[in-house]
Amino acid sequence: MLKTVQSAFQSRISRHILLTDTERDALSRLEGQAVALGKRDHVFSDSKPNDRIAIMRSGWAVSRVRSDGNQTTISQIFMAGDIIGLSDIGLNRPPHETTMQTDGSVHLLSRKALCDFGAQHPRLFALILSLASLDATALNDRLHAITRYSAEDRLMHFLLTIKAKSEQISEHASDRFPLPLSQKEIGDALGLTDIYVNRLLRGLQKSGQLSLTRPNVKINERSVWATRLNFQDRYAALDFSWAS
Amino acid sequence: MLKTVQSAFQSRISRHILLTDTERDALSRLEGQAVALGKRDHVFSDSKPNDRIAIMRSGWAVSRVRSDGNQTTISQIFMAGDIIGLSDIGLNRPPHETTMQTDGSVHLLSRKALCDFGAQHPRLFALILSLASLDATALNDRLHAITRYSAEDRLMHFLLTIKAKSEQISEHASDRFPLPLSQKEIGDALGLTDIYVNRLLRGLQKSGQLSLTRPNVKINERSVWATRLNFQDRYAALDFSWAS
DNA sequence: CGACCCCTTGATTAGCCTCAACAACCGTGG
DNA sequence: CCACGGTTGTTGAGGCTAATCAAGGGGTCG
Incomplete structure (x- = not known):
């Protein structure tokens, strides 16, 4: 029987709770396929509306705020297992642009999918929110x-x-x-x-x-x-x- | 028939979605009684473990980070209808102390109660998270x-x-x-x-x-x-x- | 009435920025 | 293979923004 390798996200979660098989499956379905990205590729652009969430699978990503001129602030740094986009779930246009800082890969999903998942798996959702709160x-x-x-x-x-x-x-x-x-x-x-x-x-x-x-x-x-x-x-x- | 005055929190929510009577009741139960507090009273202390969430009913509150010496940073300002404590839901000891900046009142509830509520009312929970993301x-x-x-x-x-x-x-x-x-x-x-x-x-x-x-x-x-x-x-x- | 907080203003200082120049490294194309 | 431009790292000299030090006035609370 083939056991799929668990994603960075799942192993992050597994540090804190013991996942049932059902939960593990649900997480895998939530993540879906990973998208490979190269250094400097955009994960989310601040010029395009966005209603997606990303989960880092590997590599680093960085969120920047730019004001006119070369004034830039790096607001967040993401590593494998991190969730990108939860902190601006209420905005249709991201307040910062997020790019890959190294080569890597991400899972992309819609906000809606994450929230539907949350309604189905309250315990996991609470943990995901807790993990996100650490970054905040x-x-x-x-x-x-x-x-x-x-x-x-x-x-x-x-x-x-x-x-x-x-x-x-x-x-x-x-x-x-x-x-x-x-x-x-x-x-x-x-x-x-x-x-x-x-x-x-x-x-x-x-x-x-x-x-x-x-x-x-x-x-x-x-x-x-x-x-x-x-x-x-x-x-x-x-x-x-x-x-x- | 007596119609109860809706709380600041409920009217904030009502700006974005039309609440059903069931939802309105559920929100009222979630909030429970309001606690009156005076200027400078603690909402949450950073020295005591805490697993509660507060909802501002009236007045202003302020979160401060203190490092030794008189070095203080005001990290957040809360007004009527705001939720306090969502952004550190994963920590058992708050990273900042929150005090009333004016006289006012708050609703206090446990994290668990909020999450249980969220599982019951996914749509409202998504909106609540969205509102909180605006502060972030x-x-x-x-x-x-x-x-x-x-x-x-x-x-x-x-x-x-x-x-x-x-x-x-x-x-x-x-x-x-x-x-x-x-x-x-x-x-x-x-x-x-x-x-x-x-x-x-x-x-x-x-x-x-x-x-x-x-x-x-x-x-x-x-x-x-x-x-x-x-x-x-x-x-x-x-x-x-x-x-x- | 005194203690304390808050506001106000002046003089001085210093921490960090700006400007400038150059070396090292990288990927790219000839 | 080397030439090349662009990005990154390194160091020096000088300037400006905002901190510090200092002093005093008004208001409020005990």
């Missing part, structure tokens, strides 16, 4: 860091967040992890210029706190950073007991 | 403004957002609206100091763009600001057609 919370934390931390602290906080998020997908033994973002893009996520990000990164490297082996990053004193910045790993703190 | 989008817009706009533009953007949001509750004939926030609090929402907020407000007043009659504010050239800042009224752009 991370956004809140980043807002706080951006408004009230120094540039260096912001950068450290950002790196800790990326590290924490990527651990949700696969545990790395070390504190080393891939960061497929240019310095300009890091700046766009933090409200800094690429030039200043460069100076900060080199400074952290010189003081031995960070090791850069593009595209990988290693945080050498993670716990020191975490206590200094009062960093909370929201992804590890998911509590789903209320729904059972 | 507004947060995104503010993040962009904070990272990429000048202090003055940030402030204008913020005022336009508050104005747009308060219009969801009640249409004001003029561009005048109440803003029960101190200058320090405005600064905490924008990543500025109270002192600089003061200078900016006085500057805008002097140039005739703003009229301040505490606690009311009047934006004198709203459309000029909106085009200059590329402001999008997310609250007016709710699209719910996909769910029907």
